Amino acid sequence: MLVLFLWATAIRAAEPLPSWNDTAPKKAIITFVEKVTREGSPDFVPAPERVAVFDNDGTLWSEQPIYTQFLFVLDRVKTTAPQHPEWKTNEPFATVLRGDLKGLAAFGVKGMLELTEATHSGMSTEEFKKLVKDWLATARHPKTGRLYTEMVYQPMLELLVYLRANGFKTFIVSGGGVEFMRPWTEKVYGIPPEQVIGSSGKLKFEFQDGKPALMKLPEVDFIDDKEGKALGIENHIGRRPIAAFGNSDGDQQMLEWTTAGGGARFALLVHHDDAEREWAYDRESKVGRLDKAWDEAKEKGWTVVSMKGDWKTIFPK
C-alpha cells in the first residue's frame, strides 16, 4: 500500500498526458480533473463517485477495417469448419470459407450476428476465454502487422492512468462482447473484468462430469450499444458516471446520460482524422460512424479530439 502511495504521488507530480499536444482537449481534461478533485471546490466530487466510462472499439483501440472481435469470428469459422461440413453450403458461412469478404458485407448485421452466435457458443465460458487469449497472443492486424493488443492508443492509456491516479474508477462500456474483452483488459488497460461492461450472450448453468459449468448459448442476451450503453451503466454500475469517452454514434446516449447529471461533467469524442498514422473516417463510415454524436458535441461543447492534431503518438512504441 505504501509503495502504491509513493507511486501515485510520482504519477501526480510528473507532467500528465505526455503523448497529448498542449491543445484544447488536454487542457479541458486537466481543468476538469483538477476541479472535481480539489477539496473545497464547488465542483468537488468525492472519490467513490468519480466514475469514468470508456467505449473500447475506436476509443481505446483501433476498429478498422472491421471490429477486432469480428476478425476473431472469421478465424473461428475457418478453424472450426472441419467440424461443420454443412457450412460449405450454408450462408453466410460458405462466403466466409471462400474468403469473399466483400460478398460477406451483403449479409449485413444479421449475418455478423449469425456468425458470432455460431462461433461464440457450444463451449463453457472458461473454454471461450482461453480461445480469446490464445488468438490475441498470435493474430496480427492485416495492415500494421501488430498484435491487436498493441493497437491501443498511447494517449488513452495515459488518460486512464491519470484518471485513476486522481481517484477515478475506470470502466469500459462497449458494444463488443464482454467475454471477448475481459481476458485481456486488466493487463492492457489496467481495467479489471468486473469493470468491463459489454454485449453478452445467454448462459446456461449445468453440470458436466459432476462439476458446474456455464455454457454459452447461441442467443444474444444484451446489446450494449446506443441506448443500451446507458442501460448497461445503470445495470452494472448503478450510479451515473461523471466523465464519458467515446468515438461514434454508438456512444451518443452514454455521453448524453453522463452529462445530464448534476455538477461538473465531462464528455469527449475521439475523431479519427489521421489517415497516415491510423485511419480517417466519420460521417459515412460503416464501422464507427461519427455523425449525430458529432453534431451534438458541437452543439453542447463536448470535447472533440483530433487524432492528427491533438495526439503526439498513436500507438505505444
Place this chain on the structure above:
Amino acid sequence: MLVLFLWATAIRAAEPLPSWNDTAPKKAIITFVEKVTREGSPDFVPAPERVAVFDNDGTLWSEQPIYTQFLFVLDRVKTTAPQHPEWKTNEPFATVLRGDLKGLAAFGVKGMLELTEATHSGMSTEEFKKLVKDWLATARHPKTGRLYTEMVYQPMLELLVYLRANGFKTFIVSGGGVEFMRPWTEKVYGIPPEQVIGSSGKLKFEFQDGKPALMKLPEVDFIDDKEGKALGIENHIGRRPIAAFGNSDGDQQMLEWTTAGGGARFALLVHHDDAEREWAYDRESKVGRLDKAWDEAKEKGWTVVSMKGDWKTIFPK
C-alpha cells in the same frame, strides 16, 4: 492513502471477528484468509482475484417474517392506492388493501411478482432510489421496532471489514432487487453500488423535458437466484469468486460454482437456529428455506454457522 494504510494495519493487528465465538467457523475463516494472503503459500491468491460474494437476505440482514423488499412493496401499494381506484377490486391488490396478509399468501410467487412489478415501475431509476431511501429512513420492523438497516448482522459486518482489510473485494449477490439495495449498501456494508448484483426489471431510455431518463418498466429482466446467481456473477464480475456466503437453497449454485474452481475456496452457510435473538427456521420455511444446500454442506464440508452457538451478538448495539 497513507491514512488508509495505517488504518488497515490497525485492523489487521486487532483481533479479527470480535463478535464471533472461538468455535469452528471463526477458525475456518481465519485459516482460509491467512493461507490465501500469505505470500509463498501454495494457496496464495493475488489480491485482484480475492473476490468474495455475499447473499443479502438472511445472510447480511434479517428476512423474517418476509423479505424486507416485500414489506416495501406492501407499503407502496397502500401509499399509491388513491391513484389506482381499480386496485379496490383487482387482485392481489384488493387483498393487500384489506390488510389480509394470510389471504395474500394464496397468490404465491406470481402474486408477489405482480405486486412488485406494479410498485417498481412507472418512475425513473432516480425517483425509485429516492422512494427506497425515504422508506428505509423511517419504516420499522413489526417485531423488533428497529430500522431495517439496523437488522444487519454484526458478525457479518466484521467479516466484511476483515476480508477487505485482507485485500478482498466484497460483492453482494442477492435475489433481491438490485435497485432496492444499491441506495444503502455502501453506507451500511461498505459495498459500493457497482459491487451489488441482484434481480432487475427492464429499463427504457427516453427523453423527458429534453433530459434523458431511465424509466422502470413493469417487466422482470433477470432473477438473480439459484442458477441465476452463478450467471449474475459471470455477467457482472467475470471471474470466479474464491469465497461465498449464503444461508438458503437459493445460494446453493453460487456456493457450488465458487468451490468448483481450482485452488483454495471457502463456502459458508448461516443457519438460523436462534429463535430467541432472531428466528429459527430451515428445511420447512417458505422464506429462506435451507434444505438441499444444507445437505450439500454436510457432504462437502462447507462451513455452517449456528447463529445461536457461533455468534456472540446478532445485531449492532
